[in-house]
Amino acid sequence: MYAMEDFAGKSPIDLLDFLHQKNLNESMGQLFTLVYLAVTIPVYTASVERTFSALKRIKTYARNTTGQVRLSALASMAIERDFLMELKRTDNLYNRVNELFLRKERRMDFVYK
Structure with a gap:
């Protein structure tokens, strides 16, 4: 099956459909199970978990001191x-941030009487 050009570039779902249509799920049981698992098991992505762990670190660091x-x-x-x-x-970057910060007038004018 590996050398057949009919399967080159096919997705696992296409291979699963082929095996099911030709009733090869009994004669090629391990291949059918492997393809079935490959189709049904979700793909793990580290970027999503990294996002949640970054948010957890930030919340731990600034739990009660920051607003939403x-x-x-x-x-x-x-x-x-x-x-x-x-x-x-x-x-x-640092100069641009400082310029934006310095543009805002944050000082309060106190008049001493």
């Missing part, structure tokens, strides 16, 4: 850290 907006911003930064590292290497 800040927590969301910290989560985005942790998830997109590769993008931020690229910005740090190629762009003047």
Whole structure:
């Protein structure tokens, strides 16, 4: 079966349908079971788990001190850290952040009487 050109480029679902249509599930039982498992078992992705672990670290670090907006911003930064590292290497990120921060007038004018 491996050398047959009929199966080149076919998906596991196509192979499972072929085995079922030709009643080969008994004569090729192990192959049928293998293909069936390959079709039904979900694929594991590490990026989803990494996202949840990053959020868990952030929540542990800033549990009671941050609001929802800040927590969301910290989560985005942790998830997109590769993008931020690229910005740090190629762009003047720190100067741009400082410029944005300094533009806002945060000082309160106190008048002493």
